[in-house]
Amino acid sequence: MEQCKVKNLYNLEETIAAELLERAEYPWEVLKGISDFIRKIGSTLDPDRFEKKGDDIWIAKNAKAAPTAFLNGPLIIDEEAEIRHCAFIRGSAIVGKGSVVGNSTELKNVIIFNSVQVPHYNYVGDSVLGYKSHMGAGSITSNVKSDKTLVVVKDKGEKIETGLKKFGAMLGDYVEVGCNSVLNPGTVVGRHTNIYPLSMVRGVVPANSIYKNKNEVVQKK
Numbered sequence: 001m002e003q004c005k006v007k008n009l010y011n012l013e014e015t016i017a018a019e020l021l022e023r024a025e026y027p028w029e030v031l032k033g034i035s036d037f038i039r040k041i042g043s044t045l046d047p048d049r050f051e052k053k054g055d056d057i058w059i060a061k062n063a064k065a066a067p068t069a070f071l072n073g074p075l076i077i078d079e080e081a082e083i084r085h086c087a088f089i090r091g092s093a094i095v096g097k098g099s100v101v102g103n104s105t106e107l108k109n110v111i112i113f114n115s116v117q118v119p120h121y122n123y124v125g126d127s128v129l130g131y132k133s134h135m136g137a138g139s140i141t142s143n144v145k146s147d148k149t150l151v152v153v154k155d156k157g158e159k160i161e162t163g164l165k166k167f168g169a170m171l172g173d174y175v176e177v178g179c180n181s182v183l184n185p186g187t188v189v190g191r192h193t194n195i196y197p198l199s200m201v202r203g204v205v206p207a208n209s210i211y212k213n214k215n216e217v218v219q220k221k
Contacts, residue, residue, distance in 0.1 A: 001026075001155055003207060004188045009172040014114040014131035016041070016078055017094050021111070027128045027170045028153075028162055034109055035092040038074035049079065069101075078114070096131075109166070113173070127168035129175075136179035136197060141168030143185055151186040155204035162186070172207060192220070 002008060006027050012018040017030075020037045024030050030037075042058045050058045056073035059065060065083040072091040077083060081095045084102045092109040095101060099112050102119030110124050113131040118124055120137035127141045143166045145151060151167040153160040169183035172190045177183065178197030189195065190207025205211050208220045 001153065001158055001160060001204065003190050004153060004155070004160070004170070004204060008207070009170060009188075009191060010113065010128075010130045011173055014173070015094070015096055015111065016076060017111045021128075026153075026160070028164060028167055030111070030128070031109060031126050031164065031167065034094065034111065035074045038076055038092070038094065042074070042076060045076075084119070110168075125168050126164075126166040127170065129169075129171045130173035130191070132173060133171045133175040133177075135171075135177045136181070138180040139177045139183070140181075141183045141187075143168035145185050153186045153188060153204065154202075155188075169201075194220075 004026055006021050006024055012021055020030050020033060039056055045058050050060050052058055057071060057075045059077045060079040062079055063077045063081045066085045068085050069083045069087040071089050074091055075089060075093050077095045078097040080097055081099045086104050087101045088106040090108040093107045095112045096114035096116060098114055099116040100119045105118050105122045108125040111128045113129060115132045116129045117134045122135050123140040125141055125143040151162050151164050153162060167185050169187040174192045175189045176194045178195050180197060181195050181199040184202035187201050189205045192208045193205055195201060195211045199211055210218050
């Protein structure tokens with residue numbers, strides 16, 4: 001599953017969490033370490049650029065956070081990010097530079113790379129969203145299987161046992177997810193791929209492709 005590896009999904013120059021991801025072969029391996037990583041690097045952030053608010057919350061001074069947003073730590077909001085009205089950040093979240101977390105969007109145990117948009121009624125849990133990825137209105141990551149068994153990443157005949165009960169989606173750089181789509185537990189979407197609106201996605205979707213439905217995934221020309 002070469003395409004599922006960190007090096008093939010992400011430009012690590014576009015996240016403050018590069019040090020954490022560099023240690024992993026597959027991105028889901030970092031999910032258990034996000035909270036500790038935030039606490040580790042939070043105290044090293046430049047106090048001229050970041051303000052510590054409450055326990056384990058660091059917010060860039062030029063970021064915008066609506067007073068109606070709920071912010072729980074551990075949390076880092078990087079420079080020029082925008083947290084909009086009634087966003088709900090439950091903790092263990094890294095929001096990258098210039099990213100948008102929108103109205104009623106909920107984040108939990110995530111790495112959001114720089115310039116990511118989750119702007120309208122999204123749920124993103126136990127996931128990693130790559131540089132300039134975008135989740136359309138109402139699209140969500142489903143992070144627990146209905147039978148509560150451990151998540152397995154599947155790509156045709158190949159399988160990887162993750163050992164994780166909670167695992168949402170790994171989106172590569174520049175991924176576009178259409179409105180009201182559901183990314184099922186263990187979904188991995190390669191770079192530059194588009195997901196049609198109203199899709200129900202599971203497994204591995206190749207890079208540079210268009211996901212129309214589970215039986216029709218075509219390569220971009």
